[in-house]
Structure formats: structure tokens, C-alpha cells
Amino acid sequence: MAGREEVWKHSRHEHGLRLREGLPRYRCSGCKALGADVGYKCGSCPNFVLHRPCADLADEYIHTLFPEHPFNFRRRTRLRHGCDACGKLLRGFVFQSSRGMRLHPLCMVVPVRFRHSGHRDHDLQLVVQDEGIYKCKNCDWQNTKWKYRCSNLDCGVRLDMNCAIVDTLRLSEYGITQVYKPSKLRRALGMTAEVGKVVSSAMVGVTPTVIGGGVRQ
Ligand SMILES: [Zn+2]
Ligand SMILES: [Zn+2]
Ligand SMILES: [Zn+2]
Ligand SMILES: [Zn+2]
Ligand SMILES: [Zn+2]
Structure with a gap:
């Protein structure tokens, strides 16, 4: 980690950040997903921490599988959208392609x-x-x-x-x-790991417009 120990002034936060290892479980202040061990911590805000990709990724990213459609960083989406990779709701940092595909930073990398x-x-x-x-x-x-x-x-x-x-x-x-987190709708449908098996036959009737839902007809 040599060379990154110094405080890093970052465009995605108003204070300097430091790359840390051995962090306990945290919720990323950028994408709102869980993380642990490696992360960038703010020296001023006690609870501000970013996943490494949420801080390190440039504002434009070329995904190996979509080389012709660069993804651009957004702090959040204006409307509620699900991630095209995992289906879970986008709650913070997101990368959006020129074709309208939206990905969590972690799903992208x-x-x-x-x-x-x-x-x-x-x-x-x-x-x-x-x-x-x-x-x-x-x-x-x-x-x-x-x-x-x-x-x-x-x-x-x-x-x-x-x-x-x-x-x-x-x-x-x-x-x-x-x-x-599972999306609210998905929770309401009882689609947790435990009961997902039980309701799987009933899920076939779910409409295809579910935000963040993984089920489509
Ligand atoms: Zn993150
Ligand atoms: Zn801060
Ligand atoms: Zn195998
Ligand atoms: Zn995702
Ligand atoms: Zn799984």
C-alpha cells in the first residue's frame, strides 16, 4: 500500500481519504453496499468509507464485455432503477452506459x-x-x-x-x-433464500416490470 498512505483529495468527497486494510464490516458511503477489510476512510467524517472501486474507478470505465459503450460515473440515478447485473436497487454510486445500462460499481468490476x-x-x-x-x-x-x-x-x-x-x-x-439488500418488492414477495424455494412456482405470475426484481416472464 506504499504510496497510497497519504491523504488523497478525492472528487467524490470533500475531505481527504486514506486507503486502509483490516477494516471491520462497513456500509460504503458511495454505493451503499456492504464491505470489509479494504476501503478508503475519511479522516474527518467518522463513518465515511468507500469501497476501493467506488473511489478508484475513473469517471469513465470501459467494461471488457461492452468495449463500445463506455460507462460513466453518476452519484445516483434520478429515478429508482435496478442494477442490470444483479437486479438489486441502485441506492448510490452507479455507472451508466451510453446505451442506458446501469451497474453497481462492484458489479462492474x-x-x-x-x-x-x-x-x-x-x-x-x-x-x-x-x-x-x-x-x-x-x-x-x-x-x-x-x-x-x-x-x-x-x-x-x-x-x-x-x-x-x-x-x-x-x-x-x-x-x-x-x-x-434485497429490494422491498422482492422481500414482500418472500423471495429470501429460505422461502424462495417454497414460493418459486407462485413467482411465475410476477409482472415483468419489477424494479430490481430478478423475475421476468
Ligand atoms: Zn461502494
Ligand atoms: Zn469526510
Ligand atoms: Zn464446474
Ligand atoms: Zn449490481
Ligand atoms: Zn447467490
Whole structure:
């Protein structure tokens, strides 16, 4: 971390920030998702902390999978929108592409290929195409948004964005199982990991205009 120990004047906050390691669980003041260990802390505001990507990413970002449509930083969206990658509500920092795609900063920077701690045999590969409802192997959530699919197609393993982020940032060591809160509507539908299984057949009737919802007909 040498060279970044000094206070960093940042365009996204009025005070200087310092990169820290070993931080306890926190809620990012930028994107409002959970984090732990690494983050930028404000020297003046006791509770101000940013995920590393929420501070480090330039205002324009080229995503590997969408090289022709740069994403631009916004502090927030004016209307309520869900993230196109994970389906969860955008509550703060967001990157928006010229085509209107909106992503959480963490959803934007997860690697397109990685080895999950719960599936050691093969790499998982990011798939952004809608292939219908899938169930995350790790948390049992059902979703139609972006997913990781095992590179060995015989495996059939699918993982959602939340579980990919938790694993790549090793947040489970800090007791974090999900970085984003489920949207209110989704909670109202009882789509938690536990009851999601029970209501899965009823969910087929959900309208496709759900904000942040993962279910589409
Ligand atoms: Zn953040
Ligand atoms: Zn501050
Ligand atoms: Zn997201
Ligand atoms: Zn999951
Ligand atoms: Zn596999």
C-alpha cells in the first residue's frame, strides 16, 4: 500500500481519504453496499468509507464485455432503477452506459472469470445474456440477471453476482453473505433464500416490470 498512505483529495468527497486494510464490516458511503477489510476512510467524517472501486474507478470505465459503450460515473440515478447485473436497487454510486445500462460499481468490476471457493474444480465465467430463471448454487436465489456459469458445461453450476462479489472480495470472513439488500418488492414477495424455494412456482405470475426484481416472464 506504499504510496497510497497519504491523504488523497478525492472528487467524490470533500475531505481527504486514506486507503486502509483490516477494516471491520462497513456500509460504503458511495454505493451503499456492504464491505470489509479494504476501503478508503475519511479522516474527518467518522463513518465515511468507500469501497476501493467506488473511489478508484475513473469517471469513465470501459467494461471488457461492452468495449463500445463506455460507462460513466453518476452519484445516483434520478429515478429508482435496478442494477442490470444483479437486479438489486441502485441506492448510490452507479455507472451508466451510453446505451442506458446501469451497474453497481462492484458489479462492474467483478472479474469475468474466477474460481469460486465453493466450486474448486473449474473456473466460473460471467454470462450477461438472459437465459431465463436460474438458481444460484451458493444461496438458492432465483434470478434472470447476469450470472456466472461453470466453464465445464456438464457441471450446470450457476452463481449470482452477489455471491461472486462476496467470494472475490472474501467478505464471508467478515460475516457478510450479501453485499446488497434485497429490494422491498422482492422481500414482500418472500423471495429470501429460505422461502424462495417454497414460493418459486407462485413467482411465475410476477409482472415483468419489477424494479430490481430478478423475475421476468
Ligand atoms: Zn461502494
Ligand atoms: Zn469526510
Ligand atoms: Zn449490481
Ligand atoms: Zn447467490
Ligand atoms: Zn464446474
